[in-house]
Amino acid sequence: MTAWAAGRGHSIAKGTSRDIRVANRFEVMRVVIAQSPVSRRRIATETGLSIATVGTVVGELLAAGLLLEVGFEDSAGRPRALMAVDHAGGVLLGVDVAETYVRVDLFDAALTFLDGVEEALSPDENRPGQVVGHIVSGVRTVLDRAGVPERRVLGAGITVPGQVDHRGGVSVFAPNWDWHDIPLGRLLAERLGVPAHLDNPLRAAIVAELWFGAGRRREDVVVLNLGTGVGAGLAFRGTLYRGAxxxxxxxxxxTLVLDGRPCHCGGRGCVEAYVGAPGIVQHLRELDPDSPMLHVNDQTATIDALTRGIEAGDPIAQKVVAETARYLGAAVANLINLLNPEAIVLSSWVATRLGEPLLAEVQAVVARHALGRPFLATEIVRSTLPGDSVSLGAATLALERFLSDIAGR
Amino acid sequence: MTAWAAGRGHSIAKGTSRDIRVANRFEVMRVVIAQSPVSRRRIATETGLSIATVGTVVGELLAAGLLLEVGFEDSAGRPRALMAVDHAGGVLLGVDVAETYVRVDLFDAALTFLDGVEEALSPDENRPGQVVGHIVSGVRTVLDRAGVPERRVLGAGITVPGQVDHRGGVSVFAPNWDWHDIPLGRLLAERLGVPAHLDNPLRAAIVAELWFGAGRRREDVVVLNLGTGVGAGLAFRGTLYRGAxxxxxxxxxxTLVLDGRPCHCGGRGCVEAYVGAPGIVQHLRELDPDSPMLHVNDQTATIDALTRGIEAGDPIAQKVVAETARYLGAAVANLINLLNPEAIVLSSWVATRLGEPLLAEVQAVVARHALGRPFLATEIVRSTLPGDSVSLGAATLALERFLSDIAGR
Structure with a gap:
């Protein structure tokens, strides 16, 4: 970023030294995770930070038990210490609470996946106490199986659908469960002895891409969560964007189709009504009401059947993908024209299953809708992150909070 | 911004000291402009910067001839120097090149308007040399009238419609004139002896709001330019957002209406096709093809007639406003749901003329389309900036560049 592009930098000018110290910790930690074992000098080269700053940050991370010295490399007869993440140190938890399941994943401090458990949520299990119960039992299961005591947990990141006050740890509104102002953070603190960070899954998805995926070397990135619901995680200038x-x-x-299909939000013609899993199922139903790919009340099974249909060259399945791409491509082009990002990443289970055929159709539609200059600047890709990128991102948010809370100089 | 909300802060960690020094200059200059005359201590209080930092920055601005000491205030028997912008110092030029005119405004270093001139562009005057000719003659006119030599011009900000490479000073693509890769910056440098900064009018409009309007005390702001064309200037975390x-x-x-009205960009159903001035004229034509408010081939006269019709309580004029708001409100709600800004500012000549009636209708439509939590967080307002906010913003961009280029310590 040049100083000119930095504009007036209102927020940069405030709280400067602490923000930068925290940002530097994130940078150093990311390099050590990616290139372990690595010398201080190499970290300085990779981050652009001075050797002195790297020395200070590495000292903080060593003292916090995140890193350890694992040996030396010879540099013109002078030995240089090599740093690595302490895999025997603290662990992190990532919890992805969705409409139909609670997934709890355990990671080491380098965000390496160790173990995971998924508990189904039945439609009648929608009271906060029930959801908290599943989170707690999932956490107990993975910690017990790994033989890790709670005190070794650096933090737990937990995402719930809907509007979340991440500072207060409150689920402000979860439309599917009609939750209003549920203090999940406090309810969890009463049951779990680990620091918890509550957030929205879109925040987790983009943070996972920033640390480990398509956001690694890019500044302005959008990740699209394509599942039952759909949404966009946003990063501008390499930093998570939350809005007000x-x-x-x-x-x-x-709105993509003014006065179009009803959406469960109460509106009409929303993007989700056409490209969320139920919307895709509706495309299939409209194309062939008697399709054997239709599984009543089971959108996952229907999407799976579509996936198999595409692989088998079924023309109806291909038409469903083309119809979905007609809407998804226009909606992706809207993001390109408005935000001019470097990359748009398709993520979550619908993107995983419909895969390359969907991506290819979307790219063709986007090419027709997007303006030339921003279109050429944007790569549209599928997420390369393994496993559940929301639980990975949730655990990463917990690591970020841990890094933010290390006592500074 | 808390450190936590700062996320990983990739870009903050790079180029740190220079970016912050420039951002601090912007902050100090803004306080002096707003509160002149003002002591160093007061600047420190207002910006949150240390007294030492303020002292350094004020020293740089004094040396650059932007500020001067104008007296002292008594503080418990100790005199404190008061700073003001040097109104007799350098001047700034803001040039707004639109499809039908070239407007050149002259400002002092505090961005106080001094004088302006507007030259009409006829439809056949669309060659780069002709446009440059109008810019040069407009600049000569305002400088001659003010008796200001070129050497006193700190900078000229120039906006042209379409895609602009602001670093290279190149108009990459101006669809209305079919311009491709025109090196306007170089063409201007050959004719004008002043430092020129070329940009897109959306960038100027949001920078004007950041310095002098609704962005003054807000972090995440969108300004909507509502004219012949329409677009959004974006600021996130108090800083101009340009995209990749x-x-x-x-x-x-x-796209707001998939497969809807043709748009001059070649697409269909674009927001501009419904809320740009020609789109509004089309609403009128569809409601009453024989309306006396219709002025053939003169959208400005037609919008003016609509404005008078609204004031007179004409039911057709009111229906045109309601129809325009039906689309504009849905498109504003899209911005609220996607970006969760603190404010959306309606700007430019269509917003000025249709005024409060349009704003009231838009607010009602937005309330139906936007999600509850982001809707409550967003103020929708009309711009309070006087005159042409694009030329003001262009001059501000020139001041920002001047501030960026002051030799640092």
Whole structure:
């Protein structure tokens, strides 16, 4: 970023030294995770930070038990210490609470996946106490199986659908469960002896891409969560963007077809009504009401059947993908024209299953809708992150909080 | 911004000291402009910067001839120097090149308007040399009238429609004139002896709001330019957002009505096709093809007639406003749901003329389309900036560049 592009930098000018110290910790930790074992000099080269700054940050991370010295490399007869993440040190938890399941994943401090458990949520299990119960039992299961005591947990990141006050740890509104102002953070603190960070899954998805995926070397990135609901995680200038009230990214509830299909949000013609899993199922039903790919009340089974249909060259399955791409491509082009990002990443289970055929159709539609200059600047890709990128991102948010809370100089 | 909300801060960690020094200059200059005369201590209080930092920055601005000491205030028997912008010092030029005119405004270093001139562009005057000729003659006119020599010009900010490479000073693509890769910056440098900064009008409009309007005390702000074309200037975390290739903000070319009205960009159903001035004229034509408010081939006269019709309580004029708001409100709600800004500012000549009636209708439509939490966090307001906010913003961009280029310590 040049100083000119930095504009007036209002927020940069405030709280400067602490923000930068924390940002530097993130940078150093990311390099050590990616290139371990690595010397201080190499970290300085990779981050652009001075040797002195790297020395200070590495000292903080060593003292916090995140890193350890694992040996030396010879540099013109002078030995240089090599740093690595302490895999025997603290662990992190990532919890992805969705409409139909609670997934709890355990990671080491380098965000390496260790173990995971998924508990189903039945439609009648929608009271906060029930959801907290599943989170707690999932956490107990993975910690017990790994033989890790709670005191070794550096933090737990937990995402729940809907509007989340991440500072207060409150689920402000979860439309599917009609939750209003549920203090999940406090309820969890009463049951779990680990520091918890509550957030929205879109925030987790983009943070996972920033640390480990398509956001690794890019500044302005959008990740699209394509599942039952759809939404966009946003990063501008390499940093998570939350908006004024941590509500940004509700791309699924932007209007694409004015006065179009009803959406469960109460509106009409929202992107989600056409490209969320139920919307895709509706495309299939409209194309062939008697299709054997239709599984009543089971959108996952229907999407799976579509996936197999595409692989088998079924023309109806291909038409469903083309119809989905007609809407998804236009909605992706809207993001390109408005935000001019470097990359748009398709993520979550619908993107995983419909895969390359969907991506290819989307790219063709985007080419027709997007303006030339921003179109050429944007790569549209599928997420390369393994496993559940929301639980990975949730654990990463917990690591970020841990790094933020290390006592500074 | 808390350190936590700062996320990983990739870009903050790089180029740190220079970016912050420049951002601090912007902050100090803004306080002096707003509160002149003002002591160093008061600047420190207002900006949150240390007294030492303020002292350094004020020293730089004094040396650059932007500020001067204008007296002392008594503080418990100790005199404190008061700073003001040097109104007799350098001047700034703001040039707004639109499809039908070239407007050149002259400002002092505090961005106080001094004089302006507007030259009409006829439809056949669309060659780069002709446009440059109008810019040069406009600049000569305002400088001659003010008796200001070129050497006193700190900088000229010039906006042209379309895609602009602001670093290279190149008009990459101006669709209305079919311009491709025109090196306007170089053409101007050959004719004018002043430092020129070329940019897109959306960038100027949001920078004007950041320095002098609704962005003054807000972090995440969108300004909507509502004119012949429409677009959005974006600021996130108090800083101008450009996107990967300075193309962000093409909200006018996001799809609102899939397969809807043709748009001059070649697409269909774009926001601009419904809320740009020609789109509004089309609403009128569809409601009453024989309306006396219709002025053939003169959209400005037609919008003016609509404005008078609204004031007179004409039911057709009111229906045109309601129809325009039906689309504009849905498109504004899209921005709220996606970006969760603190404010959306309606700007430019259509917003000025249709005024409060349009704003009231838009607010009602937005309330139906936007999600509850981000809706409550967003103020929708009309711009309070006087005159042409694009030329003001262009001059501000020139001041920002001057401040960026002051030799540092």
């Amino acid at each position: 009230t941590n509500s940004a990214g509700e791309w699924g509830h932007t | 290739t300075n193309s962000a903000g093409e909200w006018g070319h996001t």
